[in-house]
Amino acid sequence: MLSKSEVKYIQSLFQKKFRDAEGCYLAEGPKIVDEALNTPGITVKKIWGLEEWVLRQQPLHPGVEMIPVEGFELEKISQLKTPNETVALIAKKDSENTGWYDAGTLVLMLDGIQDPGNMGTIIRTADWFGVPGIICSRDCTDVYNSKVVQATMGSLFRIPVTYTDLPGWLAHQNNIPVYGALLNGTPLQKRQDAARGILVIGNESKGIRPDVAARLTHKITIERIGAAESLNAAVATGILLSYLK
């Protein structure tokens, strides 16, 4: 049985300001919760689950409190249209930490990505292509937003995401190739492999901002054959990574 104050606490985490204050976030569903429990470095603090889900957890995870709840309780603490057996409370990682950054690899940089579905799909795509981490402008959507967490399909647990001032951060990097997709760049097909550097993806409607675009060393274009005005940001990310990696 969940107390009123516990329900209130969990629901407060639906909002970014409380996630930031508490240093934790929520993830839902057996598959993603299972992945959180089994990814090194991820601290699952508490799990609420339907009784049948809790009973399936063998072996138990020492140190993780598992609380059986009823269906009507799960509905109150779930952000899914159809609640899916379990909700986990997970410790956020330090979103200012760039300790993972390695100038010898190809890293993704997001400039103003607003749509949570795009953000989540981009993280999942980065994980597929072995990108070691993502650097985001401060106005990108919060990676701990429920829609982002669900769309990453567990990749959020593996890929560090750091928020910073992009032009300032880029100004401190030396001799690093910085790739960005623009309408007037070199056709992608003619590019070489890019084993190291930064790949910048711009905002869904405005693209890469001028102060970031000024730092690009390689302007590339995904050639259009048909009539659509633009590509979805996550689709563009996938195409660019498939060529550059």
Place this chain on the structure above:
Amino acid sequence: MLSKSEVKYIQSLFQKKFRDAEGCYLAEGPKIVDEALNTPGITVKKIWGLEEWVLRQQPLHPGVEMIPVEGFELEKISQLKTPNETVALIAKKDSENTGWYDAGTLVLMLDGIQDPGNMGTIIRTADWFGVPGIICSRDCTDVYNSKVVQATMGSLFRIPVTYTDLPGWLAHQNNIPVYGALLNGTPLQKRQDAARGILVIGNESKGIRPDVAARLTHKITIERIGAAESLNAAVATGILLSYLK
């Protein structure tokens, strides 16, 4: 002023069975409505819009009834969280018609795509890469679903989408290359251009069904470098089209 019965009629089109019965669907927002009005072959039957939107329509589109509405009325007939100035009633195209099909081009085939956002993004991506049309299994999500329409960003007006029985349809094609992404195929990087044929994209979680997979002549794989279990269906479509087109 909208009558109650008109509101009720528009709201009925939020559901597929009424869209099918009436042969029309809804699209929202100035950009997409403008694109509908200016795409040859698209029949816009009626438009409801805020007064400031209606006043901006110069030149007028002969034969298209434009009805000024108040903000509170627009809210009732909109399916967006934030209604966006205008809603248009548009005639559906014949979803069984394969008259557009040309065996000399590369065509997209969708096997059980369920997510409306994915469906819309796939149509938009197909339009970017100049795919002439899309053949869907009958259990794919309805392209006239509001979320699909919005996610296509206007590409739905240019790309014909036909629903049919995929194995049956494929059985009637002769000597056509049929590409499909599977986990155990030839790495994509080693493939040649595919100027003609069918590219099959499978369901988000189950992939391509066995009776369709049996018809593939070329099994291809987008090589994974990292740890994500799978790629998003729209991202995979973009990557495959960027290599094959």
